[in-house]
Amino acid sequence: MAGWNTKRKFWTETSVEEQGDGFAVLLDGRGVKTPAKTAVIVPTRAIADAIAKEWDAQVEEIDPLTMPVTRWANAALDKVALQHAEVADMLADYGGTDLLCYRADNPQELIARQAELWDPVLDWADEVLDARLNPIHGVMFQAQDKAALERLRQRVHAFSNFELSAFHDLVSLSGSLILGFAAVKKLQPIEDLWALSRVDELWQEEQWGPDEEAQILAETKRNAFVQAYCNFKLCHV
Known part of the structure; x- marks a missing residue:
């Protein structure tokens, strides 16, 4: 065939x-x-x-x-459909180390920028997803509230195979379970959400100038992130 x-x-x-x-x-x-x-x-x-x-x-x-839509469908049918629970658990685990929670401890300008851009998204997650995740300064692991993480986990498990396949890319490319939810719930334009996932990288570019290889890789990831959002939307047209 x-x-x-x-x-x-x-x-x-x-x-x-x-x-x-x-x-x-x-x-x-x-x-x-x-x-x-x-x-x-x-x-x-x-x-x-x-x-x-x-x-x-x-x-x-x-x-x-x-x-890209064909490849997404292939992944949903050949991979996610066979291990939906495992994929859902893997994505839900991002909540425990979510990008938006791990903050710089210096310099003060970066700390302020992260707070300005990321705190409103965490507040939104608390209000809309009933999951309060707390910022952590530095790289040492600190556990988040177990009940909040479990509520997020249940939401991830509720996705269909096709939704979960698209959601996988939104979360893994951004490094944030919360940004994945923000994308599918249309909190902000998808390009703005992608920019939120790159606050640290953009800060580094401002300080040291752009790196051509890094920019090419970032553009590839941005395109995939936007495509994943478009794929998710196709589930609801």
């Missing part, structure tokens, strides 16, 4: 078909499959349409790097 076993384009027509409770992407009437041979049946028409658009855009050879 249509999938990743060939690099050359082998179809002429791409379509979407409702199947059961989901939607399948068809290439010349044959269903697309994941690398693990799982049928690509997705929960919303919007996801299926986005995948179909990616396949339709291929010219002579299939380039997975130009197909």
